[in-house]
Amino acid sequence: MHLARFPRLHFAHLPTPLEPLENLTRELGGPRLWIKRDDCTGLAGGGNKTRKLEFLMADAVEQGADTVITQGATQSNHARQTVAIATKLGLDCHILLEDRTGSTETDYNYNGNVFLDRLFGAQISRHPGGTDMNEAMEQCAAQLRDNGKKPYVIPGGGSNAIGALGYVNCALELLHQANDRSLRIDHLVHATGSAGTQAGLVTGLAGANSGIPVLGIGVRAPKAKQEENVFRLATETAEHLGKGVQVAREQVVANCDYVGEGYGLTTPATIEAIELFARSESILLDPVYSGKGAAGLIDLIRRGEFSDDENVVFLHTGGSQALFAYNNDFSLPEA
Numbered sequence: 001m002h003l004a005r006f007p008r009l010h011f012a013h014l015p016t017p018l019e020p021l022e023n024l025t026r027e028l029g030g031p032r033l034w035i036k037r038d039d040c041t042g043l044a045g046g047g048n049k050t051r052k053l054e055f056l057m058a059d060a061v062e063q064g065a066d067t068v069i070t071q072g073a074t075q076s077n078h079a080r081q082t083v084a085i086a087t088k089l090g091l092d093c094h095i096l097l098e099d100r101t102g103s104t105e106t107d108y109n110y111n112g113n114v115f116l117d118r119l120f121g122a123q124i125s126r127h128p129g130g131t132d133m134n135e136a137m138e139q140c141a142a143q144l145r146d147n148g149k150k151p152y153v154i155p156g157g158g159s160n161a162i163g164a165l166g167y168v169n170c171a172l173e174l175l176h177q178a179n180d181r182s183l184r185i186d187h188l189v190h191a192t193g194s195a196g197t198q199a200g201l202v203t204g205l206a207g208a209n210s211g212i213p214v215l216g217i218g219v220r221a222p223k224a225k226q227e228e229n230v231f232r233l234a235t236e237t238a239e240h241l242g243k244g245v246q247v248a249r250e251q252v253v254a255n256c257d258y259v260g261e262g263y264g265l266t267t268p269a270t271i272e273a274i275e276l277f278a279r280s281e282s283i284l285l286d287p288v289y290s291g292k293g294a295a296g297l298i299d300l301i302r303r304g305e306f307s308d309d310e311n312v313v314f315l316h317t318g319g320s321q322a323l324f325a326y327n328n329d330f331s332l333p334e335a
C-alpha cells in the first residue's frame with residue numbers, strides 16, 4: 001500500500017508511541033498489555049480524528065474550500081480537532097453539535113471540548129437529539145454558498161473513505177513498530193463509533209496480510225449495525241486504495257455489550273476503567289469512548305478471553321478533554 005498517492009497534509013505528531021502497560025498487566029493478571037498512544041497525535045490535545053484530518057483537510061484545500069463544516073455530539077472530540085486545524089490553515093469552521101445526552105449540566109454544555117471549540121473560534125450551532133445532522137450540514141453549506149463561500153463538508157467523526165486512510169496509515173505504522181521490536185501482536189482493541197478508525201485499521205491490516213484481529217468495542221450502535229457500518233466503510237476504503245486490497249466480512253468484529261444506557265452516558269465500568277488507567281499507568285482515558293473501550297477490554301480479560309502469553313494492544317483514541325465535562329460522574333476523594 002502506497003499512501004503517498006493520496007493528498008495529505010502533515011500535522012500529526014507521528015509515529016505515536018507504542019508503550020507497555022506493565023502496571024496494568026500485573027494488576028489484571030492477564031495478557032501482556034500494550035498501548036498505542038493516539039491520544040498523543042499533538043493537535044489541540046490530540047486524538048484519533050487528527051490522522052483522518054490529515055487526508056480530509058488536504059482534500060478540502062485541494063478543492064479550494066474556505067470553510068469547513070462538520071458535526072458531532074456536544075462533547076465531540078472530532079469537532080475540537082477539526083476547528084483547531086481549520087483555524088491554523090486559515091479556514092472558517094462551522095460545527096453543528098447534536099444534543100445526544102439531554103444533559104442540562106453547565107460543564108457538559110460549555111466546558112471540556114465545547115470550551116476548546118470556542119477557544120479556537122468555531123461557529124457553533126446546537127441541534128436537538130435525533131436531528132438529521134447530514135441534512136443540517138447540507139443546509140448550512142447551501143447557505144454559505146449563497147453567501148459566496150466555498151464550504152467543504154466533513155462527515156461526523158471524519159468517517160468516510162478519505163478520512164479512514166488515516167487509520168490505514170496507523171495500521172502500517174503499528175506493524176512497523178511491532179516488527180522493529182519483534183512484538184507479536186495477537187489482538188488490537190479500541191473504541192469504535194462512527195466506524196472510520198476500525199474501517200481504516202481493518203483495511204490496512206488486511207492489505208498488509210498481517211493476520212492481526214481487530215476488536216472494536218462499540219459506544220453507540222448495536223453489534224449488527226456497528227459491524228455493518230464498519231464493513232461498508234472498510235469496503236469503500238479498500239476500493240479507494242485500489243490495487244486489489246480486500247476486506248472480508250469476518251475481519252470486522254465489534255462487541256457492543258458495554259454501551260450501557262446509551263451514547264455519551266457513562267457506566268460504572270467506564271468510571272472504574274478511567275480510574276484504573278489513571279492510578280496504575282497515569283494515563284487519561286475519556287468518558288465516552290476510550291473509557292468504554294477499556295471497560296470492555298478489562299471485562300474480557302477478567303472473563304479469561306485472552307491467554308497470559310498473548311500480546312494485546314489497546315489503541316488509545318484520545319478524548320480526555322471531555323473529562324472536565326463529566327466531572328460530576330465521578331465520586332473522587334474530598335480535596
Ligand SMILES: *Cc1c(COP(=O)(O)O)cnc(C)c1O
Nearest residue numbers: 077193194195197289317318319
Ligand atoms: C471519535 C472517537 C472514537 C471513535 O472513532 P470512530 O472512528 O468514530 O469509530 C474513539 N475514541 C475517541 C476519543 C473519539 O473521539
